[in-house]
Amino acid sequence: xxxxxxxxxxxxxxxxxxxxxxxxxxxxxxxxxxxxxxxxxxxxxxxxxxxxxxxxxxxxxxxxxxxxxxxxxxxxxxxxxxxxxxxxxxxxxxxxxxxxxxxxxxxxxxxxxxxxxxxxxxxxxxxxxxxxxxxxxxxxxxxxxxxxxxxxxxxxxxxxxxxxxxxxxxxxxxxxxxxxxxxxxxxxxxxxxxxxxxxxxxxxxxxxxxxxxxxxxxxxxxxxxxxxxxxxxxxxxxxxxxxxxxxxxxxxxxxxxxxxxxxxxxxxxxxxxxxxxxxxxxxxxxxxxxxxxxxxxxxxxxxxxxxxxxxxxxxxxxxxxxxxxxxxxxxxxxxxxxxxxxxxxxxxxxxxxxxxxxxxxxxxxxxxxxxxxxxxxxxxxxxxxxxxxxxxxxxxxxxxxxxxxxxxxxxxxxxxxxxxxxxxxxxxxxxxxxxxxxxxxxxxxxxxxxxxxxxxxxxxxxxxxxxxxxxxxxxxxxxxxxxxxxxxxxxxxxxxxxxxxxxxxxxxxxxxxxxxxxxxxxxxxxxxxxxxxxxxxxxxxxxxxxxxxxxxxxxxxxxxxxxxxxxxxxxxxxxxxxxxxxxxxxxxxxxxxxxxxxxxxxxxxxxxxxxxxxxxxxxxxxxxxxxxxxxxxxxxxxxxxxxxxxxxxxxxxxxxxxxxxxxx
Numbered sequence: 313x314x315x316x317x318x319x320x321x322x323x324x325x326x327x328x329x330x331x332x333x334x335x336x337x338x339x340x341x342x343x344x345x346x347x348x349x350x351x352x353x354x355x356x357x358x359x360x361x362x363x364x365x366x367x368x369x370x371x372x373x374x375x376x377x378x379x380x381x382x383x384x385x386x387x388x389x390x391x392x393x394x395x396x397x398x399x400x401x402x403x404x405x406x407x408x409x410x411x412x413x414x415x416x417x418x419x420x421x422x423x424x425x426x427x428x429x430x431x432x433x434x435x436x437x438x439x440x441x442x443x444x445x446x447x448x449x450x451x452x453x454x455x456x457x458x459x460x461x462x463x464x465x466x467x468x469x470x471x472x473x474x475x476x477x478x479x480x481x482x483x484x485x486x487x488x489x490x491x492x493x494x495x496x497x498x499x500x501x502x503x504x505x506x507x508x509x510x511x512x513x514x515x516x517x518x519x520x521x522x523x524x525x526x527x528x529x530x531x532x533x534x535x536x537x538x539x540x541x542x543x544x545x546x547x548x549x550x551x552x553x554x555x556x557x558x559x560x561x562x563x564x565x566x567x568x569x570x571x572x573x574x575x576x577x578x579x580x581x582x583x584x585x586x587x588x589x590x591x592x593x594x595x596x597x598x599x600x601x602x603x604x605x606x607x608x609x610x611x612x613x614x615x616x617x618x619x620x621x622x623x624x625x626x627x628x629x630x631x632x633x634x635x636x637x638x639x640x641x642x643x644x645x646x647x648x649x650x651x652x653x654x655x656x657x658x659x660x661x662x663x664x665x666x667x668x669x670x671x672x673x674x675x676x677x678x679x680x681x682x683x684x685x686x687x688x689x690x691x692x693x694x695x696x697x698x699x700x701x702x703x704x705x706x707x708x709x710x711x712x713x714x715x716x717x718x719x720x721x722x723x724x725x726x727x728x729x730x731x732x733x734x735x736x737x738x739x740x741x742x743x744x745x746x747x748x749x750x751x752x753x754x755x756x757x758x759x760x761x762x763x764x765x766x767x768x769x770x771x772x773x774x775x776x777x778x779x780x781x782x783x784x785x786x787x788x789x790x791x792x793x794x795x796x797x798x799x800x801x802x803x804x805x806x807x808x809x810x811x812x813x814x815x816x817x818x819x820x821x822x823x824x825x826x827x828x829x830x831x832x833x834x835x836x837x838x839x840x841x842x843x844x845x846x847x848x849x850x851x852x853x854x855x856x857x858x859x860x861x862x863x864x865x866x867x868x869x870x871x872x873x874x875x876x877x878x879x880x881x882x883x884x885x886x887x888x889x890x891x892x893x894x895x896x897x898x899x900x901x902x903x904x905x906x907x908x909x910x911x912x913x914x915x916x917x918x919x920x921x922x923x924x925x926x927x928x929x930x931x932x933x934x935x936x937x938x939x940x941x942x943x944x945x946x947x948x949x950x951x952x953x954x955x956x957x958x959x960x961x962x963x964x965x966x967x968x969x970x971x972x973x974x975x976x
Contacts, residue, residue, distance in 0.1 A: 315352040317343070317900065324360035328900050330434065331360070336628070339363055350904050401437045403428075410445035415879075418594045420445070539582060539603070539647070539666055540673060541618040542680045543611025546659040550652055552577050553753060556763065557746035563646050564765035565621035566749065566772075567919055569927075570757040573656060576919060578621040580649030582664040585620070589628055592643040593882030596624075600876055603647065604922035607664075610677060616653045616660050616921065620645045623764060623771075623917030623931065626886065626910040627899070635737065635936055635943050637911035639766035645920070710736055710960055716905060717948075717956035723901060724952045731821070732892035732901055734959070735947030737908050738967050742940050743974050745770055751973035756851065760929045762917060771912055773934030774969065776851055777889070779916050780880045781927040787838055787863040787880060792849070793825040793889045793949070794818040794857035797965055809848045809855050821949060822846055822857045825888050829861055832883045836875075838863035854965055876924030881916045890914040890930060890947065911936070913945040933969045944970050 321328045334340040340359055343350040407414045420426045426444065428435035552575040556566040565578035583603060587595030600620060607618060622645035625637075651662040663680040667673060713736045720732045745763070749772060752761045756774040763772035781788040796812040799805035812818050826842055833839070841862050849858040865875050892898025913934050920926035935944045946966035948959040 313354055315357065317350060317352065317904070320352040320356060320360070323357055324364065326360060326364065327434075329896065332900075332903070334360070334363060399436055401439065401441065403435060403437075406437050406441055406445065409442045410449060412445050412449050416445065416448070418591075418598065420448070421591065421594070539607045539664060540676060540680075541607055541609050541611075541662055541664045542677055543609070543615035544661045544663075545612065545615070546661055549654070549659050550577075552652065552654060553746060553750045555579075555652060556749070556765070559765075561649070561765075562767055563648070564763070564770075565646070565648065565919075566761070566763040566765075567621070568753050568761045570753055570761070573654070575652075575654040576619060576621070577652045578619065578646065578648030578650070578919075581646045582649050582666055583647040585622075585645040586641055586643060588642045592624060592628070593878055593885070596643050596645055597876055597878040597882070600645070600878065600920060600922065600924070607647075607922060608673075611662075614657070616655070616662065617923045617925070618647060618662055618664060619651050619653065619919050619921045619926075620647055621651075621764075621919045622646050623912050623928075624881070624885070624915050625912055626890075626915040627903075633907070633909040635909060635911065637909060637936070639769055640764070640771060640912050710738075710963075712907075713963070714956040714960055716907075717950055717954060717959045719905060720901075720950040721952065721954055721956070724950070728901060729897040730893045731824075731888065731949055731951050732898045733888075733890050733914075733947050733949050734902075734906060735908075735910065735913065735945055736963055738944045738946070738971075740942050740944070740971070740974065743937065743942055745772070745937055748772070748970075748973050752970075755973060756969075758849070758851070759933075760918070760927070762929070762931075764912075764917065768939055770937040771917075771931070771934065772937060773931055775917075775929040775932050775934070776849060776856065777930040777932055779884055779887070779918075779928045779930050780877050782865070782875070782877045782880065782925050784925065785865055787833070787865050789829060789833070789861050789880075789884065791822065791826040791829055791846075791859040791861060791889075792856050793822045794846075795948075795962060795966075796855050798850070798855060805850070805855075809850075812855065812857065813846075813848070817951065817953065818857065819846075821951065822859070824893060826859050826861070828888050828893070829884065833861070833863055833880070835883050836865075836880065838865055838880070851969070854969075877918070877920050877926040877928050881928050885916055886914065887930070889949070890932075892949070910945070914947065933966065935970050942974070 315323065317328055317331055321331050324331075331340065335342060340356060340363070343352045343356070345351075401409075403414055403417050407417050417426070421428060426437060426441050428437050552566060552568055555577045556564060559577075559579045561580040563578070563581040563584075565576070567577075568575040585596055585599045585603070587599065603620075609615075609618065622643070623640075624643045625641065628642050647664055648662075649664055651664075653660045653662065665676050665680055667676055713734070716734055720734055724730065724732070749761060749763055752759075752772075752774040756776075759774040759776045760778075761772075761774045763770050777792045778788065778790045794812055794815075796808045796818075799808050826846075830842060843859060846857040846859045849856045886895065886899070888895065891902070912931055913936075915931055916928040917931045918926060918928040920928075933946070935942050944967055946963040948954075948962045948966075950959060
């Protein structure tokens with residue numbers, strides 16, 4: 313019997329997301345495809361019930377994969393059961409039993425120190441997870457900072473994986489030398505894992521005690537390596553676009569907010585954070601806190617904090633769909649080797665380096681300062697916007713997109729969801745990246761102009777939509793929904809804006825986005841303040857309804873804060889303005905109907921300093937730039953009374969935001 317994904321999920325008693333999750337984990341075979349339709353059969357249903365049965369018995373997905381193999385043995389099941397999860401121990405219950413805040417559970421999971429089982433949103437933990445968190449709570453209560461503890465744990469996790477791999481190889485080699493079978497190897501593991509664990513644990517405890525006594529007794533112990541950041545204020549201005557274009561580093565980042573007189577350029581990479589999967593936001597946030605705890609900062613007290621630059625993907629596991637997003641994974645955040653920050657008090661240079669064991673910190677700092685001075689004295693050309701920017705006609709020839717919108721309207725009419733945001737890709741030839749970026753800066757002063765360079769590729773844009781900004785204790789975000797064109801004169805312009813403000817459809821769509829954002833912030837304990845009426849945001853080609861939302865956050869007075877823009881973004885992305893409503897149903901429909909990989913389009917991109925402050929924008933009005941090809945992206949919100957041709961025209965208008973500056 314054929315099933316659509318919703319029917320399969322209902323028959324198996326699981327969520328649609330769970331079905332997708334099992335597919336990504338290679339536990340469930342992919343469906344048969346008929347055009348854009350995906351069909352499942354009774355074999356998929358039987359497999360889902362088998363997975364759920366094993367999961368209810370407490371087995372992890374990795375164990376289920378092994379137990380499902382034809383040669384799975386009883387001893388393997390016994391070994392797996394020793395590490396099985398408690399079916400009652402979800403994140404909330406784990407935090408309650410250990411008497412710790414839930415965000416601490418997110419931190420240790422993101423650091424890889426705890427591995428839950430189950431689909432996203434339905435994870436369960438092993439019983440000994442409580443003991444681990446109680447130990448962490450005890451250390452924190454004795455004065456060890458959470459950030460230092462996280463950093464230490466991350467270092468341990470990084471190295472212990474190598475030790476474990478070596479141990480398994482030792483066991484396997486011993487079994488092979490004796491001519492043992494796979495079942496013999498499992499039996500050997502059953503006997504030796506507890507013995508080896510005890511041996512390693514005793515060695516760690518004895519070494520820790522010995523080194524601690526040596527430290528207390530002033531026995532000199534060599535300091536380990538680490539990351540050092542040196543800040544220096546320049547006595548001249550460096551043009552950010554020219555600096556970005558002149559760089560040949562593999563990793564490059566440009567971020568310009570013309571109206572705010574703020575810009576930053578990041579060149580090179582000292583540290584790269586690349587979490588994968590649906591926990592990528594919390595994992596990046598935890599890694600930021602851990603990195604902040606081990607970075608040593610040098611320079612004036614009023615210098616900018618070291619900055620991470622990067623972004624996230626719209627979704628995970630898009631597979632082999634075009635476009636090619638090589639170099640732009642699920643998430644990437646880079647601590648640049650050199651960062652130029654331009655703000656109201658002048659132009660700053662931050663230089664970062666890694667010190668190995670035994671390196672002289674002062675020598676490294678002297679070299680960084682010398683490099684900073686050399687760069688500051690480099691004569692960089694000021695980028696010129698060149699010829700006048702044209703005002704071309706919208707691109708309105710895309711029959712497949714018209715058909716897709718019609719399908720979306722039909723699904724909405726059938727009651728599958730209330731709104732879906734459908735995007736399209738537009739191809740054109742190569743561009744002069746530096747010239748385009750400078751034109752964007754000149755033409756869109758209220759937007760964030762950005763470019764994330766990876767090798768000879770770049771993902772660039774001019775985003776009007778702020779997802780979240782965090783500055784001290786103030787969280788700022790914005791609801792941006794509802795679009796109309798610009799008039800050729802002031803009267804026509806104002807008339808179009810008034811028509812948009814008076815439209816029940818547009819106002820309803822906008823109000824939903826405002827309410828949705830406020831409710832998402834509330835999950836973090838952030839209560840938003842919202843004006844009663846939206847304002848009109850005017851851009852070069854379009855006008856939007858815009859409502860600013862602010863909230864206050866309680867932050868730590870000492871040490872590194874656990875709150876940052878990444879953590880706030882985790883509850884805000886994706887907004888209804890880029891996905892639809894209800895979000896889960898709209899995303900599920902997009903997965904099977906939108907025939908391209910969004911990659912970083914419509915996802916958060918921006919910067920976050922090591923103190924947690926920063927700004928993330930929704931990557932709209934964007935293009936993926938290759939040496940010989942440029943692919944532009946634009947989308948429109950589809951509702952029940954949407955006209956496919958009108959929606960195509962709207963995306964064409966949005967595409968002109970970049971096409972205008974790409975044409976001479």
